[in-house]
Every structure is written in C-alpha cells, then in structure tokens.
Amino acid sequence: MRRRLRNTxxxxxxxxxxAVLVPGExxxxxxxxxxxxxxxxxxxxxxxxxxxxxxxxQVGDGHSAVLLYWLSDGSGPYYGWNPNGNGTQVTVxxxxxxGDWVFYRACLGEYGDRxxxxxxxxxxxxxxx
Amino acid sequence: xxxVSRRTFLLGGAAAAGGAVVLGVPRWASAAEPTxxxxxxxxxxxxxxxxxxxxxxxxxxxxxxxxxGLGGMPASNFAVAWEVASDPAFGSVVAxxxxxxxxxxxxxxxxxxxxLQPGAWYYYRFKAQTHISPVGRTRTAPASTTQPSSMxxxxxxxxxxxxxxxxxxxxxxxxxxxxxxxxxxxxxxxTSSQATDVRGYTVTDEVDTLAQYRQRYxxxxxxxxxxxxxxxxxxxxxxxxxEVKNNWAGNDPTTTSPEPGAxxxxxxxxxxxxxxxxxxxxxxxxxxxxxSIAAYRRLQWGTLASLHLLDTRQYxxxxxxxxxxxxxxxxxxxxxxxxxxxxxxxxxxxxxxTWDLLGQQVFFxxxxxxxxxxxxxxxxxxxxxxxTASRQRITQGWVNRQVRNPVVLTGDVHRHxxxxxxxxxxxxxxxxxxxxxxxxxxxxxxxxxxxxxxxPHIRYIGNQRGYVRCRLTPSQLTSEWVGIxxxxxxxxxxxxxxxxxxYAVLDGQPGLVSI
Numbered sequence: 001m002r003r004r005l006r007n008t009x010x011x012x013x014x015x016x017x018x019a020v021l022v023p024g025e026x027x028x029x030x031x032x033x034x035x036x037x038x039x040x041x042x043x044x045x046x047x048x049x050x051x052x053x054x055x056x057x058q059v060g061d062g063h064s065a066v067l068l069y070w071l072s073d074g075s076g077p078y079y080g081w082n083p084n085g086n087g088t089q090v091t092v093x094x095x096x097x098x099g100d101w102v103f104y105r106a107c108l109g110e111y112g113d114r115x116x117x118x119x120x121x122x123x124x125x126x127x128x129x
Numbered sequence: 130x131x132x133v134s135r136r137t138f139l140l141g142g143a144a145a146a147g148g149a150v151v152l153g154v155p156r157w158a159s160a161a162e163p164t165x166x167x168x169x170x171x172x173x174x175x176x177x178x179x180x181x182x183x184x185x186x187x188x189x190x191x192x193x194x195x196x197x198g199l200g201g202m203p204a205s206n207f208a209v210a211w212e213v214a215s216d217p218a219f220g221s222v223v224a225x226x227x228x229x230x231x232x233x234x235x236x237x238x239x240x241x242x243x244x245l246q247p248g249a250w251y252y253y254r255f256k257a258q259t260h261i262s263p264v265g266r267t268r269t270a271p272a273s274t275t276q277p278s279s280m281x282x283x284x285x286x287x288x289x290x291x292x293x294x295x296x297x298x299x300x301x302x303x304x305x306x307x308x309x310x311x312x313x314x315x316x317x318x319x320t321s322s323q324a325t326d327v328r329g330y331t332v333t334d335e336v337d338t339l340a341q342y343r344q345r346y347x348x349x350x351x352x353x354x355x356x357x358x359x360x361x362x363x364x365x366x367x368x369x370x371x372e373v374k375n376n377w378a379g380n381d382p383t384t385t386s387p388e389p390g391a392x393x394x395x396x397x398x399x400x401x402x403x404x405x406x407x408x409x410x411x412x413x414x415x416x417x418x419x420x421s422i423a424a425y426r427r428l429q430w431g432t433l434a435s436l437h438l439l440d441t442r443q444y445x446x447x448x449x450x451x452x453x454x455x456x457x458x459x460x461x462x463x464x465x466x467x468x469x470x471x472x473x474x475x476x477x478x479x480x481x482x483t484w485d486l487l488g489q490q491v492f493f494x495x496x497x498x499x500x501x502x503x504x505x506x507x508x509x510x511x512x513x514x515x516x517t518a519s520r521q522r523i524t525q526g527w528v529n530r531q532v533r534n535p536v537v538l539t540g541d542v543h544r545h546x547x548x549x550x551x552x553x554x555x556x557x558x559x560x561x562x563x564x565x566x567x568x569x570x571x572x573x574x575x576x577x578x579x580x581x582x583x584x585p586h587i588r589y590i591g592n593q594r595g596y597v598r599c600r601l602t603p604s605q606l607t608s609e610w611v612g613i614x615x616x617x618x619x620x621x622x623x624x625x626x627x628x629x630x631x632y633a634v635l636d637g638q639p640g641l642v643s644i
Contacts, residue, residue, distance in 0.1 A: 070194060070331060072170065074295075074352035075619070077329050099167055103194035103331065124331060126192030126201055128166065 286540025313369025
C-alpha cells in the first residue's frame with residue numbers, strides 16, 4: 001500500500017480548543033453511522049492516509065457492523081464485516097491512487113447469511129485517498 | 130476558423146476574468162468559485178455531429194455517487210474552458226471557449242463547438258480550475274453535398290448496470306467508429322438485485338426523483354469502458370422506456386401508464402427523467418423544461434446516409450392488453466404520433482441520401498413466435514407488433530416514396546436479431562426493407578430460441594451480449610454482430626469479442642445477404 005506524508009492537521013474544536021496531530025497518526029477523515037444514527041450501532045471511519053476503513057460495532061444488538069464501499073472503476077459494493085461483537089473493530093486496508101475517490105456506507109447485517117438489515121444503511125459519503 | 134495556440138488556451142482567460150485573484154484559483158476562473166477536487170470523474174463525450182459542429186459534453190462531479198445527485202459540487206456556477214484541436218497533443222487548437230456549469234443542470238456542460246471542417250476528426254478536452262479532463266476524440270459529419278466513400282458506425286443498447294460488465298463498450302471503443310448510435314435503456318430505473326449480480330446500485334430503490342436519476346447516470350459513467358466508448362467517437366443517443374419507467378407509454382399524463390390499466394406516471398417524474406437524461410447525454414436537442422422532450426431528430430452523413438432518430442415512447446398509444454388482436458391491429462393506433470410519422474415520411478420522400486437508417490427503440494418486424502395470424506398472444510404489445518397500423522403506414526410510406534435503401538436499426542430485446550421487412554409478415558412476399566437488431570451491452574437476455582420456421586423473415590438470433598458494427602458504402606451495408614465471451618467475468622484479459630454473424634445489404638436490394 002502506498003504511504004504518503006500527511007501535512008500536519010490542525011483541528012479547531014467547538015470551544016476553541018486547539019489540537020495538533022502529527023503526521024502518520026490515525027485520523028478519521030470521514031465517518032458514517034448506521035441508521036438510526038442516534039444509536040450508531042455500526043460506525044465506519046475512513047482515513048485518507050493509507051486508505052484505511054475501520055468498522056466499529058458499538059451496540060450489543062446481535063447484528064454485525066458492515067461496511068459497503070464502491071470504487072472509481074465502477075465496481076462495488078465491496079463488504080467489510082465486523083462480526084466480533086460490541087466494542088470491537090475491524091480494519092479494511094485499500095490501495096488507491098492518490099486523489100482517487102471511494103463512496104461508502106455503514107450498515108447492520110447478519111454475518112451468517114451475509115445479509116443486510118433493511119433500513120439500517122447510512123446515506124453514504126465520498127472520501128478521497 | 131482561426132487557430133488558437135495552446136498558450137492562449139491556458140492563459141487567455143485571464144483578461145476576461147479580470148486577472149489573478151486568489152492563490153490557487155486559476156487566473157481565468159471566477160473569484161467566487163469554491164475550490165473543487167478533480168471533477169472529471171464522469172469523463173467526456175461528444176455527439177450529434179453536423180458538418181461544421183459537434184456537441185461536447187462533460188459534467189463536473191468530484192463525488193459522483195453522492196446521494197443528492199449533485200456529484201459533490203458546491204451550489205455555485207463554475208467556469209469550464211474547452212478546446213478542440215486537430216491533433217491529440219493539442220498543438221493546433223482550432224476552437225475554444227468557456228462555458229458555465231450551473232447547479233440547476235447538475236454542473237453538466239453542453240458545448241456546441243462550431244466553425245469546424247466537415248468530415249474531419251478532432252480532439253477535445255475541458256478545464257475547470259486547475260483540473261484538465263481526459264481527451265476525447267470526435268468528428269464532424271461530411272459536407273451535405275458530398276458522398277463519403279464509407280462510414281463505420283456502431284449501434285448498441287441496454288446496459289443494465291448490475292447484470293454485467295461493460296466489456297462490449299471496450300471493444301466498441303477500440304473499433305473507433307465514425308458514429309455510435311445509442312438506441313435506449315442507458316440506465317434501468319428499477320430496484321437493485323445486487324445480491325445476485327456482478328455489481329450493485331448505490332440507490333437500491335426504484336429511482337423516480339431528479340436526484341436519484343442523476344445519481345444513477347453518474348454511477349453508470351463511473352465505468353471506465355463506458356467512458357472510453359464516449360470518448361472514442363461522437364454518439365447519437367435516443368432513450369427507450371427504462372430511462373423513465375419500464376414500458377411507459379404516451380405523452381399525456383392522463384393516459385401514460387407503465388402497463389395497461391396501471392396508474393399514470395406523474396408528469397413530475399417524467400420531467401425529472403428527461404432532465405437527467407438530457408444532462409447526461411452529448412446531445413444538441415433543447416433542454417427539456419417540462420414533462421416532454423423534443424427527442425426525435427435527423428442527422429445527415431453527406432449523401433451517403435440519412436439517420437432518422439425516432440422517439441417511439443412519448444407519443445405512442447398505451448399498450449394493448451396482452452393478446453388483444455383488435456386493439457393491436459386498430460387502424461387508429463400509433464407508436465410515433467401523427468406529427469413524427471409525417472415528419473419521417475416527408476423526410477423519406479426527399480431521398481436525400483443513398484441509405485435511410487431509422488434508429489429506434491423496439492422491434493419493428495413482425496415477431497409472432499406462434500406464427501398464427503389469428504392469435505396475438507405470442508407477440509409483444511410493447512413493440513411495433515402492438516401498433517401494426519403505425520408500422521404499415523410507415524412501411525407502405527417508404528414503398529410509395531420509392532425509398533431506395535430503408536434500414537431499421539433496433540435495440541431493446543437483449544439479443545442479436547436480423548430480419549427482412551415485409552408489408553405483411555404472414556404472407557411474406559416482396560422484401561421491402563431490412564432490420565438490424567443489436568443485443569444488449571450487459572442486460573440479461575433469453576437463450577430460448579423461438580421457432581424461426583414460423584417467422585421465416587427473421588434470419589438470425591444470437592444470444593451473446595455485444596453490439597452491431599456496420600460499414601456503409603454507396604454500394605453496400607456490411608453489418609457485423611459482435612458478441613463478447615462473457616459479461617460476468619470482470620477481468621478484461623479473460624474476455625474476448627468476435628463477429629458472430631455477418632450480413633450485407635446491397636444498394637437497391639432490400640434484405641439480408643449472407644456473406
């Protein structure tokens with residue numbers, strides 16, 4: 001997987017707090033929550049540096065957390081399953097060209113038959129390598 | 130036609146834009162433009178060539194699959210520069226300009242690049258902020274009074290996104306045709322069945338809003354083979370039913386229905402579907418502003434060919450009930466509408482070209498798989514069989530007008546077909562025309578062979594996915610049905626194409642000739 005140096009990222013919080021993150025540190029550039037977002041039972045983050053998805057199971061509801069993503073070559077959805085239960089995460093590494101886009105969603109699913117739970121997928125978001 | 134240097138293209142906008150404004154913003158761009166990521170993810174296209182101009186198309190979409198259908202673009206206008214050159218390195222730019230991509234049109238751009246030479250090949254590209262698009266290849270039509278020695282064109286249809294990979298587009302692009310005719314079903318509006326197909330929609334419900342239609346078009350354009358086919362040659366595109374709703378019929382919202390007796394499609398849905406189609410096609414037809422669109426039109430290829438692009442959806446009567454011979458054969462029914470029918474017949478009367486090609490959507494020849502004239506249960510009520518009076522008027526019309534070489538080009542049916550045309554498909558008799566039917570790019574098709582002994586005018590059926598490639602000369606049309614080895618195999622190195630059938634149509638002799 002291609003690695004790039006990321007510029008220092010400055011994050012200004014809501015109350016004006018200033019944090020400085022160093023290059024190479026795991027930074028989620030975007031995230032999605034499964035529906036309903038208020039419980040966010042499945043949370044997926046994308047880190048542009050290294051093109052890394054993290055799939056979090058955040059609620060002990062008996063469902064798996066699922067990542068769905070589509071690539072710029074017209075393929076997808078690809079799946080990233082986290083069947084390991086509440087409080088766990090699964091990492092999915094991609095290898096994308098710099099500047100390339102990926103569109104993804106967070107959903108709940110049943111790992112046994114690899115089915116999605118209807119109505120739980122997030123709207124989706126586009127992020128970039 | 131003046132020549133503009135590459136340097137002029139890169140720098141020439143500065144004066145018009147009032148000079149440099151902000152570091153990182155191109156000198157020619159508006160200071161109000163938010164900075165965007167690379168926006169040419171949907172590629173470039175060209176279409177509807179005339180002897181002196183061609184339509185250039187692109188759409189800015191840095192995030193093409195976003196659910197709002199806006200491609201990740203801010204709600205601002207964006208300047209899009211374009212240039213046309215006679216060489217792929219853009220050393221000799223022959224036309225250039227700047228267009229404005231607006232949010233109301235999903236930042237699509239339709240440029241009529243004029244002042245071009247007839248019968249010439251060109252290269253084109255766009256620029257937005259610092260981003261430069263891929264290069265497209267296009268051409269103009271020959272001058273109206275000249276007869277070119279040949280024309281290579283391809284026609285294709287039916288590219289269900291989920292049901293197959295678009296390898297056929299790759300082979301079509303490699304053919305480098307003079308023109309590509311798209312005969313409908315560019316998208317499918319239906320719900321996703323991605324669990325069993327090769328890839329999946331991001332919008333899994335049936336699309337029926339402008340945002341959803343836009344998003345679905347964008348998803349199709351993320352396919353690199355489709356983008357390559359658009360970039361390889363100018364297209365002339367028409368829509369069929371799935372760009373709106375399966376089997377929709379008619380322009381009157383009070384009678385429009387997807388199936389006989391079904392509720393009408395809301396005019397707002399048709400308006401959304403037409404707008405999204407227009408936004409995504411390289412066409413010179415006017416932008417639709419209502420639930421109708423002026424889609425039928427004509428292109429001329431010198432005196433070699435007249436290409437009549439028909440609309441068999443907007444003006445048709447509702448489909449007949451299944452098996453209803455009295456309705457299907459009613460003398461008052463139409464699939465084109467009276468105005469379009471007269472427009473076609475008037476054009477055919479001019480005999481302005483050696484070949485008259487009717488590019489249209491649904492099966493024209495009789496296709497009664499039962500072969501019993503008294504039983505209409507084995508015919509499609511959606512095709513011309515469901516509108517036999519319409520077919521009769523047009524066929525008799527070209528016979529009466531002594532049209533020398535009428536050839537109907539068709540899509541829709543997901544299989545290759547070839548047929549001789551008659552005035553009566555049960556009694557046969559004189560061959561009065563020819564129909565060439567392309568299979569689908571990717572949409573699944575039946576592999577159950579009908580009994581051709583009941584339809585002797587049909588000469589060929591093929592079950593492969595693919596397209597049709599035609600070489601047209603003053604003396605002969607040579608048609609090759611191209612099939613691909615698989616639309617299910619993603620790996621392009623494992624997919625091949627081949628000519629699965631070849632026929633000729635000879636000048637002045639309607640009908641298929643084996644070669």
